[in-house]
Amino acid sequence: GNSVTQMEGPVTLSEEAFLTINCTYTATGYPSLFWYVQYPGEGLQLLLKATKADDKGSNKGFEATYRKETTSFHLEKGSVQVSDSAVYFCALVPDDKLIFGTGTRLQVFP
Amino acid sequence: DGGITQSPKYLFRKEGQNVTLSCEQNLNHDAMYWYRQDPGQGLRLIYYSQIVNDFQKGDIAEGYSVSREKKESFPLTVTSAQKNPTAFYLCASSPTGSTGELFFGEGSRLTVL
Numbered sequence: 001g002n003s004v005t006q007m008e009g010p011v012t013l014s015e016e017a018f019l020t021i022n023c024t025y026t027a028t029g030y031p032s033l034f035w036y037v038q039y040p041g042e043g044l045q046l047l048l049k050a051t052k053a054d055d056k057g058s059n060k061g062f063e064a065t066y067r068k069e070t071t072s073f074h075l076e077k078g079s080v081q082v083s084d085s086a087v088y089f090c091a092l093v094p095d096d097k098l099i100f101g102t103g104t105r106l107q108v109f110p
Numbered sequence: 111d112g113g114i115t116q117s118p119k120y121l122f123r124k125e126g127q128n129v130t131l132s133c134e135q136n137l138n139h140d141a142m143y144w145y146r147q148d149p150g151q152g153l154r155l156i157y158y159s160q161i162v163n164d165f166q167k168g169d170i171a172e173g174y175s176v177s178r179e180k181k182e183s184f185p186l187t188v189t190s191a192q193k194n195p196t197a198f199y200l201c202a203s204s205p206t207g208s209t210g211e212l213f214f215g216e217g218s219r220l221t222v223l
Contacts, residue, residue: 032209032210034211036212041216043114043116043200043215044153044202044214045214046211046212049210049211091210093210097155097209098209100145100152101152102152103152
């Protein structure tokens with residue numbers, strides 16, 4: 001079946017550190033891939049997306065590249081800020097519904 | 111401003127009671143969704159609707175009911191048949207043809223006492 005696997009958190013970093021949150025997927029065909037972010041006490045917001053292999057999605061300094069050969073869509077940021085502290089969800093659309101991973105909590109300390 | 115409004119933000123209920131969570135959107139989106147969020151389990155789809163007067167069950171529909179009488183509104187009823195209703199509930203919408211690009215409300219936290 002279709003599924004998304006994310007690294008377990010929390011991920012704890014100091015400000016200005018490099019961030020990687022791993023995401024791999026299982027799906028038939030060529031799904032679209034997404035990263036969503038949830039700040040404390042809020043709903044989710046779309047962070048970035050990629051719709052085909054080798055596409056790179058980017059927003060607010062975050063990037064992720066659709067790697068079909070490794071079925072991955074890892075989220076990266078070169079220098080995190082305290083304000084990036086949130087839960088990050090990887091998701092895919094194999095057909096007509098969005099399937100979410102379990103989320104990875106990021107904590108950034110000054 | 112355009113967006114999705116969920117109410118109430120916090121709700122307490124006694125066992126055996128039905129409760130209805132409100133979701134209203136003014137984005138003119140055709141599709142609307144209800145998700146349940148539990149710690150460590152991500153988001154699970156309860157129900158979704160792609161057009162007025164039509165809706166489909168998601169992965170965990172048992173113990174829940176919905177209606178879609180207006181494009182703007184998609185209320186969720188948590189019935190007494192739901193065995194473990196304490197959770198954070200999120201409503202979302204998306205425009206036609208943009209599956210995956212969801213706009214979320216701020217959520218409703220339901221606690222069963």
